[in-house]
Amino acid sequence: MKKVILFLLLSIILSGNSYAITWVKLNESSNSKLMLDKQSVLQQDAFKKAWVKVEYRTPQKNLETVGTEYTLSKLLWFFDCATQKSATSQVFQYLGNELVYSAGVDPKNAEFIEPVPESDVDIAMRYVCRANKPASAPIESKTVAEKAGTPVAKPEKSENEKAETKAKTVAEKPEPAANPVAAIAAQPDKQGAAKAEANKTHWTYEGKQGPDNWAKLSPEFAICETGRNQSPINIENTMRASLKPLKGIQKFPAKDIVNNGHTVQVNFKQGNMLVLDSAPYQMKQVHFHAPSENTINGKSFPLEAHFVHADAKGNLTVIGVMFKEGEASPGLEKLWAQLPDKEGTPVPLKSRVIPSELIPENRAYYRFSGSLTTPPCSEGVRWLLMKTPMTASKAQIEAFERAVKHHNNRPVQALNGRVIVE
């Protein structure tokens, strides 16, 4: 029952606009059924777009993430009717009613390809691009969940995400159109790369370009000074609330590791996600700060990990994990085997490290709203700081400090009336 409610809430939150969904059946094979929401067909710029769903009789394997199976896909497809090409912009996969995978790409960055003849995409394109003709396919009855609205995400990337993922690799080649999920996952982050070019204002953690002067370095950094919800903060005077247990997927391995001059960052493959406020956030990367940026009752920790998550609209959620000095962390041991000691480009990881190796089993957390802790200091970031610290050995902490060559913690910022709940 809980899952059904979550699904309903997800649908409502993601839809933004509620309308009567009208599924028309476009294709049915021995194993799958393709349905298109007639009401979702819209013109956007040069393209037409439509939500479709594909129901499978037997569980399908998600090719991006080992071990994930799904029986229902909801997809936002874009069609270029003029050139007869299409692209997938959003994918949500469900096993029963449970959302098990999501991925998205801005249609501006998506690669439009000619669909395989008579494939589901091809059939949907013919339907959508058939100008002004009424639908002749039979209309199916709606389920309760569907009445709540299908996910209509508005794909766009925020400045925040671009800033946080600017070091992301763009090396993968797009895969064949037959697998829309793979096609999305393989999209080069063109916007991110462009942003990285435009955002070369040099900043540091000390001296003239240090935190006190970040706002003066670029108009884009103004909020570092004027913002009222800046991170990091000191956790104190918390309010007790019945926070929901963290729900998500943390089993897909890290992809590569990079020293970007400010921190060491580990980028994740697609598939890890967090469900917060009934919306899915994908885990993008984890990076580290030494000493910790946030403090708990005035106490600083020698190391803090930030797991950066983004939803389809580019809204960010960061999970913070403190490390205290103690036993060596097996997860860090594997990552640090390839710890880059100089600024450079991402290096593929040789060993398998999954997020749950770096996140405490005890999922109690503090929650507050804040910002990026690095320029441009963008606000509107949801922060979840795990209460239980992990441990890292003295050698592991020192290895990180040597690699980054300087402290990389922004000082704690004023709360300005913000409430921290636990």
Ligand SMILES: [Zn+2]
């Ligand atoms: Zn950080």
